Amino acid sequence: MTSSISSSRSRNPSSGLRSTPDRFANSPSFSSYSAPLVSRKPDSGRNPLTVVARFISGAFIACFAPPETAEWNNFKVSNEFGAPSVASETSRTTSGRQGRNRGIYSNSTKERGPGNMNFTMDEILKATMNFNTAFKVGQGGFGTVYKGKLDDGILVAIKRAKMGVYDKHLGVEFQSEVTTLAQVEHLNLVKFYGYLEHGDERILVMEYVPNGTLREHLDGVNGKELDFAARLDIAIDVAHAITYLHMYTDHPIIHRDIKSSNILLTERLRAKVADFGFARLAADTDSGATHVSTQVKGTAGYLDPEYLKTYHLTEKSDVYSFGVLLVELVTGRRPIESKRELKERITPRWAMKKFTDGDAISALDPRLEPTAVTNLALEKILELALQCLAPRRQSRTSMRRCGEVLWSIRKDYREQSVLDFRSLSSTSQRSASVKEQ
Numbered sequence: 042m043t044s045s046i047s048s049s050r051s052r053n054p055s056s057g058l059r060s061t062p063d064r065f066a067n068s069p070s071f072s073s074y075s076a077p078l079v080s081r082k083p084d085s086g087r088n089p090l091t092v093v094a095r096f097i098s099g100a101f102i103a104c105f106a107p108p109e110t111a112e113w114n115n116f117k118v119s120n121e122f123g124a125p126s127v128a129s130e131t132s133r134t135t136s137g138r139q140g141r142n143r144g145i146y147s148n149s150t151k152e153r154g155p156g157n158m159n160f161t162m163d164e165i166l167k168a169t170m171n172f173n174t175a176f177k178v179g180q181g182g183f184g185t186v187y188k189g190k191l192d193d194g195i196l197v198a199i200k201r202a203k204m205g206v207y208d209k210h211l212g213v214e215f216q217s218e219v220t221t222l223a224q225v226e227h228l229n230l231v232k233f234y235g236y237l238e239h240g241d242e243r244i245l246v247m248e249y250v251p252n253g254t255l256r257e258h259l260d261g262v263n264g265k266e267l268d269f270a271a272r273l274d275i276a277i278d279v280a281h282a283i284t285y286l287h288m289y290t291d292h293p294i295i296h297r298d299i300k301s302s303n304i305l306l307t308e309r310l311r312a313k314v315a316d317f318g319f320a321r322l323a324a325d326t327d328s329g330a331t332h333v334s335t336q337v338k339g340t341a342g343y344l345d346p347e348y349l350k351t352y353h354l355t356e357k358s359d360v361y362s363f364g365v366l367l368v369e370l371v372t373g374r375r376p377i378e379s380k381r382e383l384k385e386r387i388t389p390r391w392a393m394k395k396f397t398d399g400d401a402i403s404a405l406d407p408r409l410e411p412t413a414v415t416n417l418a419l420e421k422i423l424e425l426a427l428q429c430l431a432p433r434r435q436s437r438t439s440m441r442r443c444g445e446v447l448w449s450i451r452k453d454y455r456e457q458s459v460l461d462f463r464s465l466s467s468t469s470q471r472s473a474s475v476k477e478q
């Protein structure tokens with residue numbers, strides 16, 4: 042229903058993804074990146090991620106009217122499916138038991154790594170205590186998300202599709218495609234463990250990330266707070282994850298829905314990018330082809346204006362969304378703040394104006410301390426955001442470059458903070474000794 046047809050599907054039949062060498066994940070420096078070994082899946086003649094995207098995008102729904110008919114900043118995420126009631130969940134579970142069990146299998150069930158988990162419905166029911174609402178951690182376009190504990194103690198997030206969000210015809214062919222998706226592995230990407238089709242049930246199992254979403258932290262929900270250094274770390278983590286998708290998988294992958302509610306945080310406030318709901322193989326750089334969708338997908342406020350105009354999708358659409366995310370990180374504001382006065386409603390526009398007027402500091406999240414060191418880093422981040430948010434995609438920087446720039450901003454920020462701290466403590470020591478005299 043929300044599936045996008047890519048005109049380049051036939052042009053991009055390559056289906057394999059590189060398995061991620063561990064040394065590669067969360068590499069401290071992009072300059073140390075080297076191309077990992079390629080292990081290609083045999084050419085299946087079709088693009089598996091397109092199928093995955095069709096399935097999941099049918100699930101993680103955010104469809105927008107064509108740009109001619111809708112103002113981009115007024116887009117609303119349309120969720121066509123109501124949440125199932127507890128009663129209907131129970132009846133689905135019962136009927137599901139009579140259905141067929143399918144999942145992702147590895148030859149060895151002992152070897153539990155991403156993508157090779159072999160799940161049964163009983164296992165899922167046990168892990169979630171029959172989808173007990175006490176284990177519910179969230180609700181999205183796809184359905185309900187539960188926290189679960191597998192027999193071997195591994196914590197997982199279990200996404201249970203709402204009835205009807207999937208395209209039944211895609212069910213059978215979906216498994217092998219999901220296996221491919223599961224091979225995408227990076228420390229800053231939420232690991233995809235497996236998928237289970239069981240009667241009417243469609244269940245995705247992934248790494249459980251325990252500390253909520255970036256948006257919740259920026260909103261200060263449940264006392265969650267993020268200082269400037271943590272925000273900078275998060276920006277770097279996200280840049281690493283997206284660079285990996287763009288550059289180090291067998292074929293570039295465009296995330297398509299980078300936003301603060303798709304960034305999950307660990308206890309140590311490291312970021313993991315979630316939701317490949319809209320993921321799609323990127324342009325074939327050799328042929329210069331780009332993807333042309335029949336529908337624009339993504340989230341209001343994060344959408345590349347050029348993609349909105351042309352329906353052409355490239356990695357630079359992710360760069361644009363990342364620019365919005367950078368602005369969100371330093372201002373704390375949502376991309377669209379509809380209750381504010383007109384000139385402040387579109388946060389990136391407002392923040393960029395402040396920056397170009399030489400008044401970046403007044404765009405800083407009021408919860409952050411406006412020190413000289415923070416102000417310097419803020420200006421550099423907004424300068425990078427400006428490059429990401431360029432209206433024309435040719436003028437935008439790359440995700441790799443974003444990572445490099447942020448890395449150097451963090452280096453300077455840390456060094457300056459240490460110097461600041463030292464001079465502060467020596468000043469206070471001096472004033473203490475003056476008092477003693």
Ligand SMILES: Nc1ncnc2c1ncn2[C@@H]1O[C@H](COP(=O)(O)OP(=O)(O)OP(=O)(O)O)[C@@H](O)[C@H]1O
Binds near residue numbers: 103249253
């Ligand atoms: N892997 C995970 N670990 C921990 N919590 C998760 C995980 N995935 C999702 N959640 C929680 O479940 C909520 C819903 O997630 P989900 O991805 O289904 O929807 P969404 O991204 O919020 O919305 P949409 O599907 O419309 O994009 C998230 O906001 C988060 O709180």
